[in-house]
Amino acid sequence: MAPTIKDIANEAGVSISTVSLVLNQKGYVAPQTRSRIESVIQKLNYRPLHSARKLATQQTGNFGFIIWEGHFSEVELFYSQIFLGMEYAARHNDYYILLTTVREEFDPKTDLPRFLRYRDVDGVALAGRVPGALIDYLDNQHVPFVLVDYEVPGKNFNCIKIDNYNGAFQAVETLIKTGRKHIAFVGGSFFHPSVKERYRGYTEALDKHGLKHNRSEDYSYCENIETSRLIGEKGAMRLLENHPEIDAVFCCNDTTALGVISAVQRLKKRIPEDVAIFGFDDIPTAEFSSPKLSTIRVPKLEIGKEAYKLLYELIQNPRMAPQTRMIAVETILREST
Amino acid sequence: MAPTIKDIANEAGVSISTVSLVLNQKGYVAPQTRSRIESVIQKLNYRPLHSARKLATQQTGNFGFIIWEGHFSEVELFYSQIFLGMEYAARHNDYYILLTTVREEFDPKTDLPRFLRYRDVDGVALAGRVPGALIDYLDNQHVPFVLVDYEVPGKNFNCIKIDNYNGAFQAVETLIKTGRKHIAFVGGSFFHPSVKERYRGYTEALDKHGLKHNRSEDYSYCENIETSRLIGEKGAMRLLENHPEIDAVFCCNDTTALGVISAVQRLKKRIPEDVAIFGFDDIPTAEFSSPKLSTIRVPKLEIGKEAYKLLYELIQNPRMAPQTRMIAVETILREST
DNA sequence: AAAATATATTAAAACGGTTCGATAATTCAA
DNA sequence: TTGAATTATCGAACCGTTTTAATATATTTT
Numbered sequence: 001m002a003p004t005i006k007d008i009a010n011e012a013g014v015s016i017s018t019v020s021l022v023l024n025q026k027g028y029v030a031p032q033t034r035s036r037i038e039s040v041i042q043k044l045n046y047r048p049l050h051s052a053r054k055l056a057t058q059q060t061g062n063f064g065f066i067i068w069e070g071h072f073s074e075v076e077l078f079y080s081q082i083f084l085g086m087e088y089a090a091r092h093n094d095y096y097i098l099l100t101t102v103r104e105e106f107d108p109k110t111d112l113p114r115f116l117r118y119r120d121v122d123g124v125a126l127a128g129r130v131p132g133a134l135i136d137y138l139d140n141q142h143v144p145f146v147l148v149d150y151e152v153p154g155k156n157f158n159c160i161k162i163d164n165y166n167g168a169f170q171a172v173e174t175l176i177k178t179g180r181k182h183i184a185f186v187g188g189s190f191f192h193p194s195v196k197e198r199y200r201g202y203t204e205a206l207d208k209h210g211l212k213h214n215r216s217e218d219y220s221y222c223e224n225i226e227t228s229r230l231i232g233e234k235g236a237m238r239l240l241e242n243h244p245e246i247d248a249v250f251c252c253n254d255t256t257a258l259g260v261i262s263a264v265q266r267l268k269k270r271i272p273e274d275v276a277i278f279g280f281d282d283i284p285t286a287e288f289s290s291p292k293l294s295t296i297r298v299p300k301l302e303i304g305k306e307a308y309k310l311l312y313e314l315i316q317n318p319r320m321a322p323q324t325r326m327i328a329v330e331t332i333l334r335e336s337t
Numbered sequence: 338m339a340p341t342i343k344d345i346a347n348e349a350g351v352s353i354s355t356v357s358l359v360l361n362q363k364g365y366v367a368p369q370t371r372s373r374i375e376s377v378i379q380k381l382n383y384r385p386l387h388s389a390r391k392l393a394t395q396q397t398g399n400f401g402f403i404i405w406e407g408h409f410s411e412v413e414l415f416y417s418q419i420f421l422g423m424e425y426a427a428r429h430n431d432y433y434i435l436l437t438t439v440r441e442e443f444d445p446k447t448d449l450p451r452f453l454r455y456r457d458v459d460g461v462a463l464a465g466r467v468p469g470a471l472i473d474y475l476d477n478q479h480v481p482f483v484l485v486d487y488e489v490p491g492k493n494f495n496c497i498k499i500d501n502y503n504g505a506f507q508a509v510e511t512l513i514k515t516g517r518k519h520i521a522f523v524g525g526s527f528f529h530p531s532v533k534e535r536y537r538g539y540t541e542a543l544d545k546h547g548l549k550h551n552r553s554e555d556y557s558y559c560e561n562i563e564t565s566r567l568i569g570e571k572g573a574m575r576l577l578e579n580h581p582e583i584d585a586v587f588c589c590n591d592t593t594a595l596g597v598i599s600a601v602q603r604l605k606k607r608i609p610e611d612v613a614i615f616g617f618d619d620i621p622t623a624e625f626s627s628p629k630l631s632t633i634r635v636p637k638l639e640i641g642k643e644a645y646k647l648l649y650e651l652i653q654n655p656r657m658a659p660q661t662r663m664i665a666v667e668t669i670l671r672e673s674t
Numbered sequence: 675a676a677a678a679t680a681t682a683t684t685a686a687a688a689c690g691g692t693t694c695g696a697t698a699a700t701t702c703a704a
Numbered sequence: 705t706t707g708a709a710t711t712a713t714c715g716a717a718c719c720g721t722t723t724t725a726a727t728a729t730a731t732t733t734t
Contacts, residue, residue, distance in 0.1 A: 005720065005721065006720080014683075015683065015685075016684090017684055017685080017686095017723080018682085018683060018684075020721070020722060020723080021682095021683090021722095023721090023722095024722080026722095027681095027682085027723095028682050029681095029682070029683085030682060030683090033682080033683085047455045047456060048455075048720080049392070049719085049720055049721070050388075050397065050455060050457050051387075051392040051397065051719090051720080051721090052392050052719070052721040052722090053721050053722075054388040055386070055388040055392050055689050055691085055719090055720080055721070056688080056689055056722040057722065057723095058689070060387065061388075062433075072417065077414075077417075080409065084438065087436065087437060087438075091451055096435050096452070096457070097435075097436075098433050098434075098435070099420075099424070099434075100424060100428075101421065101424075114428055114433075115433065117384065118387060119386075120387050227621075227625055229625050230625060284564075285566070288564055288566045288567060290570070290599055341689095341690055342690065342691060342692095343690080343691095351713075351714085352713065352715075353690090353691080353692095353714090354693080354715075354716095355712085355713060355714070357693080358693095358712095360691090360692095361692080363693090364712085364713095365710080365711045365712050366711095366712070366713085367711080367713090370712080370713085385690080385691065386689085386691070388690080388691090389689070389690035389719095390691055391719095392690080392691070392692095392719050392720065393690080393691045393692040394691085394692065394719085395719070
């Protein structure tokens with residue numbers, strides 16, 4: 001059997017209280033006692049039992065990570081990477097991250113994730129767009145939570161945001177600086193605040209450089225269909241057929257951009273000579289597409305790490321005022337521009 | 338505060354033992370007592386506290402899910418889907434799945450996942466190829482584990498296998514039946530038993546139909562480089578340049594096939610008229626590539642579910658003899674053949 | 675030198691469940 | 705009718721920690 005705190009206490013000739021104190025670095029323990037206990041711990045390879053510790057401290061030691069079922073599969077590895085970032089951060093700490101998905105038609109009565117029903121988490125990270133009913137539930141039940149890459153307009157929740165506006169602005173400005181005059185926008189639905197922000201970055205970059213004529217609705221294509229890739233293909237087809245003068249496309253994410261690439265290639269136009277293409281996210285595939293995709297790198301691991309940190313601080317200090325943390329992005333130039 | 342078992346007992350006018358009995362459906366409880374207790378539980382929305390229960394039963398209530406760091410990112414959503422399958426199965430039960438990755442250069446001394454170091458799991462699922470040192474560790478420490486989509490030659494471990502041989506055989510036979518005479522093979526390293534099996538299915542299908550001349554080494558390309566996609570591109574390039582007569586390529590997985598597709602398109606050959614392409618796995622992207630990819634569907638969710646079930650049985654009956662469960666695959670015909 | 679403070683250790687009471695064994699009431703078999 | 709078996713309930717021990725408050729000793733301050 002695995003040794004318990006009692007075994008350590010006996011072996012070291014002290015009470016279990018003292019062992020607990022060195023375990024948690026609390027109170028006063030004489031230096032030589034401490035080191036004696038520590039060496040016994042080493043020797044017996046002792047680890048405190050999670051459930052016992054959690055029972056005593058009245059914490060669960062878990063954070064939840066919730067994502068739309070569709071997102072987890074569709075948006076490639078974007079959210080998986082954010083999850084990994086959280087998991088990495090949690091490794092240096094005493095928390096486990098429980099990943100689960102919720103269905104598109106979410107009803108808190110029946111679809112509440114198990115770890116919420118059983119109160120098995122101390123807090124929750126919500127990745128990407130997430131059912132409003134879920135957010136309301138967490139808010140009402142006072143479960144600490146942070147929104148990751150999402151926000152609720154008009155509400156002041158804890159969130160980790162990506163600097164979508166500046167990323168888009170930089171991307172489009174880069175396109176303009178390389179001489180592109182007719183820059184189109186292709187993306188998903190404006191339901192997602194990130195898309196909105198990226199679109200805003202796009203338009204304001206155009207404005208700054210006096211390319212207002214790009215801003216007609218004709219130059220942008222937004223639709224909410226099954227997959228981002230399909231949006232890219234359909235969008236590129238329609239825009240390029242109606243407007244052969246288009247010489248660059250800024251895409252609202254990389255998956256969409258991959259769709260655009262394949263459509264442009266089918267139309268026998270050269271990339272980047274005839275049409276330059278810019279993505280957003282820097283998913284792993286972006287580096288291996290042909291041509292390799294220029295994009296705005298979103299540091300996904302760092303986002304996860306930041307989400308973890310915020311959640312952790314929230315647990316330590318439950319009355320902390322909600323805050324927003326903005327994660328900077330980086331321009332990555334490859335072959336598609 | 339959340340109600341405890343004591344609150345339920347008081348409210349129902351019984352002892353906590355009795356409440357515990359109905360909670361766990363054990364022993365004898367009079368029908369009317371049971372229903373009285375149940376309605377109190379309903380009314381107060383009581384849930385037993387995980388850590389308390391786990392402390393008492395001496396179980397952790399967790400299973401681990403371990404995967405190479407690279408795999409989780411590279412092989413698209415294959416393993417994420419298997420994870421999801423496990424998570425779905427666990428939902429109807431009392432287990433949580435803790436997902437973590439291990440580095441390529443794994444050393445049990447320093448890189449042991451936290452939940453193993455702290456003995457926080459009752460069992461572990463290992464997805465795909467996984468460090469031998471990790472398997473040895475689990476075996477020595479008698480941690481129940483199952484290999485998913487992997488096996489160790491010569492060792493009799495619990496595992497969930499995909500029917501790679503028959504899948505490959507079917508795929509190649511399908512190609513042959515549509516008149517293809519020169520069928521190439523492109524894939525990753527033979528380090529992975531699945532690749533070996535798929536190659537065996539490939540060769541035996543050729544043999545059965547008297548296409549032995551395909552079997553020269555010239556018709557297959559295997560390399561272990563960064564990404565499967567790149568393997569596909571390089572492989573297709575080399576094979577098609579040296580052997581213009583090749584009229585079909587069987588790929589060891591879908592990601593590789595996507596690489597092959599883009600190489601073939603770059604060589605200005607038509608798919609499937611000039612070259613038919615067959616994948617393996619049926620990753621989500623397969624349905625949205627152009628042309629859409631014909632492939633062998635591997636039921637990833639089901640694999641996860643089966644892994645969970647096997648692990649669960651293993652916990653119930655620790656002295657169960659190691660067993661292998663084979664998951665059947667399905668041919669999916671789309672546009673690339 | 676006495677009082678106050680800091681250091682060191684521990685016994686015992688939680689934390690919220692499960693389970694063993696005792697006890698009592700009821701049903702069954704001989 | 706009696707003894708055994710079954711049904712029903714509960715007290716108490718236990719699971720492995722943390723934490724509070726008490727006690728003892730050493731050190732500092734007045």
